[in-house]
Amino acid sequence: MPYIIRPLPSWAQSTVLNVTTYDKFLPQEFLDKFQKDSGIKVNVRLTDDQGKQYNLLAAEGANPSTDMVTVAGHRYSQFISSNLLQALDTGKIPNWKNLNPAYQNAPWARVDGKLWGLPILAGYEGLAVNTNYVKDPQSWDVMFDPQFKGLTSYIVSDFMTITMQYLGFDGDFVSYTDKPEEALKATNAARDHLIKHKDMVRKYYDAGSEVQQMFINEDIYLGHAWSGPAAKLIADGHPIKLSVPKEGTYGFCYTLNVVNNAPNAENAYKLLDAILATPDVGASMQRQSGFASTISGVPEVLTDIERAAGTLPQEQVERIVFFSPVNRDMKNEMIDKATAEVKAA
């Protein structure tokens, strides 16, 4: 990147913290209070894409322009293996005990025996439907039902893993380690299935706001959606229902991570501790993003409607499998190529 348009490197300052995160993940009132209490000025840079964030961080190398990044579960191991993050020292976070115990030692959160980030919001890939037009679907099959031709939408790369699972393959590639032929066969089967049913799709989308807009405008009646944007629509009173079909789906967690060589790492720890201080912060994050907070006590702070928007029946919760950190390179390589093929077809 030409120097003139390259972001300036972050300088070590006792009163500054540079955070890269998604829009609405860090509530403004929380940031205002944190800045006032700590005297640390928080500069928030928004991101909308994990790949873009990864590439920029990798390009900056030993001189990162940000102290903290927000990493999604499916990219977690990629950031770690590229040496872009530093392991988390929970001893520097007195309020660590306030993190929901289910997340304190989650298997996916530990890589090489170390914790690498603070889980802040959890979500899953669900089937969202407009209840005025689609009644209680039980299977991903409905996404390929001709009566909804031209009325579905999905993120191709995300739905590729769901389709693999729907067709009976391992969409997370965990069982394909050292078996590239099997993985390719499974990926190609999902790719061909999506190309064959391309006429079902109104639009391939990229951002959560796009699928929200399509549901509101009734351009689509059903679609694959992250739980956050869908739950937000439900909480806002739209006739949307989110479920996990019988074939199952994948869950993920967003973590706030301290960047390797971060100049203001100590300030980053102060922010992490402040996030965990009270359930109010977690509730506000859940309210704004739609994703479920990982902080203990948050459900008690939410209203009934907000709680219901993010709640699933127990049997559907059990169908969610968290993305694994295993065999990511093979998965990224094959899914990226198949995604390009589906779009180009």
Next chain:
Amino acid sequence: MASNSTLVRGGAMPAVAAPAYSTRLPALFNSGLYQSTLGALVSNKTTRMVLLAAVPIVWIVMMHIGPIYQMLKISLLSNYPIQHGRAPTVTFANYAIFFSEPLYFMPLIRSFVYATSATAVTLLVVYPVAYYVAKIVQPDRRSKALLLLLVPFWAGELIRTFSIIMLLANRGALNVFLRDVGMIDRPIPLLYTPFSLGFGLVYLISLYMLLPLYSAIDKIPKHLLDAAADLGAGPFTRFRRIVLPLSRDGIVSGCSLVFLTSIGVFATPMLLGGPTTVLFPETISGFFHGASDKWPVGAAFAMIMLVSALTTAAIFMRIVGGKSTRLM
């Protein structure tokens, strides 16, 4: 004027009474410091040209050629962003991927088809508008008419794209109107189709056609049209024999600008297009947003698009415009 001429030649400023608008400049120009520095520089014609050209040249190099050169460099690397312990090698493999994978041809061909169609439609739609403003509207009202046409372009590309979404969505203004007047009982799927993409492209880039066309048509002497009418030429003959040939430069410039702009647009196809309208810029962006080490492939594809688009535009300009045609 006399004192300005003297200044340009580098001589001393005459000791005349200071004009009312300035009392300090003559003293500055006569100062020894000025005479030995900037004054000495501007007294030389070549140096004067270099000084005047410096800002635009630096601008063009830094903002236009620099990023393209950087992209060319990345396209020849084996891996980028460069990470510790992974020194890249120079390779043409990223270009070879395009030619070895037939799947990438279709988005590029699609981009050319949409860009060509949008250019043709824009020309047909905008030409009468430009003619109307340049030749029919009274001269004292032309600037107001042009201003009215340009106002929408002051809003950004994204805002105008979202306005099209609000217009064409299933619950958008057009479908609601058609339903309210009883013409339809179910919404017509207009958005996320080839129609919405084409509509959006024509709307968003018509400015690039309007201005060159207006400029060319405005220069056509009115007495030529009057003379042709006196000699019995009808409106169509006057248009075909006089207006069209004399506005050729505007047509070539407008078409080239619209084609080159529409082939590279990114946000509009992403927001207005459907599953069958994925264009090449979206394919390229996939490499930059995907897993690591794909920047070189994305950069190579961007260079392929740049070269093919410029070649197409150059061929068009040479065939239609002749040797003397320039872009602006």
